[in-house]
Amino acid sequence: MVSTNYAPEHAGIGPYATQIAEHWASSGHDTHVLAGMPHYPAWSVDPAYTGVWRRVEDRNGVTVHRRRHTVPPRQTAARRALFEGTILLHGAVAPPRMSRPDAVLAQMPSLAGGVLAARLAHRWKVPYVPVVQDLMGAAAAQSGIRGGDRAASLAARAESFALRRATLVGVIHETFAAKVEALGVAPERIRLVPNWSHVESPTGDRAATRARLGWAPGQTVVLHSGNMGLKQGLDVLVESARRDPAVRFVLMGDGNQRAHLEELGRGVPNLDFLPPAEDGQFMDVLAAADVLAVTQRASVLDMSVPSKLTSYFAAGRPVLASVAAEGGTAQEVRRSGAGVLVVPEDPEALLKEVRRLADDPAGAGALGEAGPRHVAAHLTREAGLARIDALIEEAMGGLRT
Incomplete structure (x- = not known):
């Protein structure tokens, strides 16, 4: 190889x-x-x-x-x-x-x-x-x-x-x-x-993981995991955090845009940056979030499917995909039934969908349950x-x- x-x-x-x-x-x-x-x-x-x-x-x-x-x-x-x-x-x-x-x-x-x-x-x-x-x-x-x-x-x-x-x-x-x-x-x-899906299913106590990370029990947490590069267009999550202090946004990982994003989000109290999780804790951290975000710049019509997506499905949490509707990521999210799509680089549209999921625990739970089923059947x-x-x-x- x-x-x-x-x-x-x-x-x-x-x-x-x-x-x-x-x-x-x-x-x-x-x-x-x-x-x-x-x-x-x-x-x-x-x-x-x-x-x-x-x-x-x-x-x-x-x-x-x-x-x-x-x-x-x-x-x-x-x-x-x-x-x-x-x-x-x-x-x-x-x-x-x-x-x-x-x-x-x-x-x-x-x-x-x-x-x-x-x-x-x-x-x-x-x-x-x-x-x-x-x-x-x-x-x-x-x-x-x-x-x-x-x-x-x-x-x-x-x-x-x-x-x-x-x-x-x-x-x-x-x-x-x-x-x-x-x-x-x-x-x-x-x-x-x-x-x-190259990861194991989460096994840790969700409440304990949230407590360890400092996430309040009733707070909605939106997590992005993986590379922080230009292609991802993660500015939308920083801006979303700035507009709604009630929602915690977490960017976990590394990449050549991390320093830029940290500077952009300076002074936003509900925005966290975490290092990549250890392999033994990675899935537990994903499962502790309420929404798992995958984002891309509006100019990107990406045919690829980010590797994070298979891990998101296995974590059993709803996926929020801020991506072009014609790309590979959007197609896979629709196929899985495990998430929702919003137009890229639109913080208001993203926040609207986050709030809708937070107000509909049953609907969010159904999306989350679809992910592991999709993994078991196809991935x-x-x-x-x-x-x-x-x-x-x-x-x-x-x-x-």
């Missing part, structure tokens, strides 16, 4: 890459991962890896080959290009030392990871299978970062290079299929492999990993190793 993100990263793509690789290893396969240095979502290298140039690790039976790269604390087109370029360069000049594999799977993004995986598979003459978690070309065009349009053009070329060379292409949501076709992939080579880890296995086996012509 080639995946820039990998354990100990606990957000975004990292947990999916880790669970796939560890599943292969536990099934008896000699599993190798070419990965970067842990840095997400803080966009800061994990202190345990400071100064590390290259490292080979054994993590739960998986051999992980790490290569150093730049990590931009602030996003610009130039910095992102340097990030991808250093991943590509270091991976190309120092590929993993290992015997010829049976297949190569790539997690995309990153762009560099897709190109590296395509090159390695070509060198080894084995099937190459990228799984599209997101497309950087579209994301760059909608990111709002300086130089985004040029970055989008370059990213689309790299994505086309990586995807057109694939034996099969996996996409995590059907909304990606047309985008992948537009990059030069024949529709008969595209397979749907949805992500799964189990076993089903997700089986789909990945089937994708690899099909690419290998049904040959079992």
Whole structure:
């Protein structure tokens, strides 16, 4: 596997890459991962890896080959290009030392990871299978970062290079299929492999967790968990907190916009910023909230489905999605029956829906109960990993190793 993100990263793509690789290893396969240095979502290298140039690790039976790269604390087109370029360069000049594999799977993004995986598979003459978690070309065009349009053009070329060379292409949501076709992939080579809920169900006492976090028993708490980047458009939650002191808004996680958001929310007493929760406490914190928020900027028509959404469903709380109605997130929320949609970047519309949910405990409870049912029916880890296995086996012509 080639995946820039990998354990100990606990957000975004990292947990999916880790669970796939560890599943292969536990099934008896000699599993190798070419990965970067842990840095997400803080966009800061994990202190345990400071100064590390290259490292080979054994993590739960998986051999992980790490290569150093730049990590931009602030996003610009130039910095992102340097990030991808250093991943590509270091991976190309120092590929993993290992015997010829049976297949190569790539997690995309990153762009560099897709190109590296395509090159390695070509060198080894084995099937190459990228799984599209997101497309950087579209994301760059909608990111709002300086130089985004040029970055989008370059990213689309790299994505086309990586995807057109694939034996099969996996996409995590059907909304990606047309985008992948537009990059030069024949529709008969595209397979749907949805992500799964990679977390356990909450087990802690909800009242005790709220008390530990300082949330009053009768106070409505709206929680956003995950990356705090430009794409998320989290200013809407800060502004919503400013307009209604009775509702507590909590932003839990990290990202390159966190400092900006903290400055924007300075002096708002009902706005909290929390560090990412420990793995053993994460689901209990989600379940302790009253509403779980997922937001995106109004200019973003995002085909991807944020990894946080599967965790939200498993937490059993209603989801409030402030996103474009045509995107992948909105489609998944509607499909689950576990949440409601509001127009993005509209604090009054968001607050209106929060108050409606607070005034209708039965309706909010029904939405919350729908989430775990959706997970059990469609998003189990076993089903997700089986789909990945089937994708690899099909690419290998049904040959079992």
